[in-house]
Amino acid sequence: MITSLLVANRGEIACRIFRTCGELGIRTVAVYSDADANALHARVADAAVRLPGAAPADTYLAGDLIVKAAVASGADAVHPGYGFLSENADFARAVLDAGLVWIGPPPEAIEAMASKTRAKELMGLAPLGEVTEADLPVLVKAAAGGGGRGMRIVRRLEELDAALESARAEAAGAFGDGEVFVEPYIEHGRHIEVQIIADTHGTVRALGTRDCSLQRRHQKVIEESPAPGLTEGLTDELHALAVRAARAVDYVGAGTVEFLVAGDKAHFLEMNTRLQVEHPVTEAVFGIDLVAEQIRVAEGHALAEEPPRARGHAVEARLYAEDPAHDWAPQTGTLHRFAVPEGVRLDTGFTDGDEIGVHYDPMLAKLVAHAPTRAGAIRKLAAALERATIHGPVTNRDLLVRSLRHEEFTSARMDTGFYDRHLTALTRATPDPYAPLAAALADAHGRSRFGGWRNVPSQPQVKRYAMAGEEVEVHYRHGRAGLEADGVRVVHADADLVVLEVDGVRRNFKVARYGDDIHVDATRLTALPRFPDPTAQHAPGSLLAPVPGTVVRVAEGLTAGAAVRAGEPLLWLEAMKMEHKIAAPATGTLSALHAVPGQQVTVGALLAVVQET
Known part of the structure; x- marks a missing residue:
């Protein structure tokens, strides 16, 4: 019987596994890199072990150190989560050789x-x-x-x-x-997968289908179960192929078999010999805990004689700290406030005040909604995302809400090219036009009693903000009745709440300020100085780092003075284990090249300058 379990992972999946362990009465052990010393998963575990030496990005790939941590902490089992070493057969063998229980399939199945x-x-x-x-x-x-x-x-x-x-x-x-x-490469196909679970007594079970077609950079963004619109015959075929794949390698535990479906034909992609990121939609539909099932199977128990029955529909959205409008650039900084409405499942590795760093995947959380119907689950999830409080770096929240409400998705006509077709429209900025005024009034309310009001007409107060990539300017006055603004009636204003009446409709604006960063409901603003600094401008054609990261390489033979074409790749940055291509903004001459391979850069660092011809 497992009494203490180490999770060889971090973030959301570690916290999710710890939650099940807590319900089962199993002691938990976390491992963490120096960059994760204050991470949520390291704080919520019963014990935590620092992994020394390796660079933060590689720490969770140090299998020998993780096995030593498990032995030193008194753990008797290791769960790999997903990613990192979760599909590494050598790591699985090292865990077993150390006399520990491996929460996963046999190394031979992983290898195959x-x-x-x-x-x-x-x-x-x-x-x-x-x-x-x-x-x-x-x-x-x-x-x-x-x-x-x-x-x-x-x-x-x-x-x-x-x-x-x-x-x-x-x-x-x-x-x-x-x-x-x-x-x-099959265009306009749907990414469909089958969840399987197998025990050591010969039972292999297929637990429905999932549709994971909405993807960016081949990474899933929105997933659901069951996959809509599949015929009964195709569903049966997918289940049979998944079970066949599992039996072919004597599989044990939870796994996923992935397919690309075009029309009524299924093309095998791969088998993931681990728990998938999107496993919660299957859990919601079948009313089971897949982590608990993994642990039971690893302890030698047989699966229940009666398979669980599916009910309703579940949809999951992955919330990322990234900017979809700018090549999905990952974002960093402090997550000041993070809260979602009740009624949906939240799996996350972050809480208020946590730092989103540069070393790991920028996923903040997964939100999952379950309802009797697909339409009900979509509506519930979209509303929860829209009403969530997310104060910090830019996220893909707006994209998720618009994707869930897009007619192609609601009618289940989506495929893996969804964002290729619709990204521009889905990321078009539509900030609340009254957000800057609400921010200004919230900031001004404390001064309205101290010398702001005058007995004679005067020039209005002026505030400037950056909003959705543009500068906006708002005007207001301190009048006899309090704060005033043209075209609206100021019903109430304090540091946290502004109430405006616009064309007879009263609207509430919740305001939160963190230095120069201001959040008015879901609109994000940056306070600008009244008189901009003219020295802060870059020359036309300047290429600035869109993300913090490392210059991994520069185009072969590229030097200052070279002729370049618009769209030509000049250099590549690596951030959060992903490469980001930096291309020439126009055809012309590379007048300056500041980036060199191995260089660490921050957001906004000058990498190169292209002089347009």
């Missing part, structure tokens, strides 16, 4: 399926060999790991070599394995 190339061979498939024009478009894909890392779409043959190089570099950094392969 962890490499996507070997998995395809096992299923009677094979990746492409030499690529020709007739094969395009193709997908370059990392053989190990997942989460969209090490994947590139290639539409022109001359782009293949660069895509292979870039994918290898990203895969090696994320998984410690730079092997990649090439397969046909």
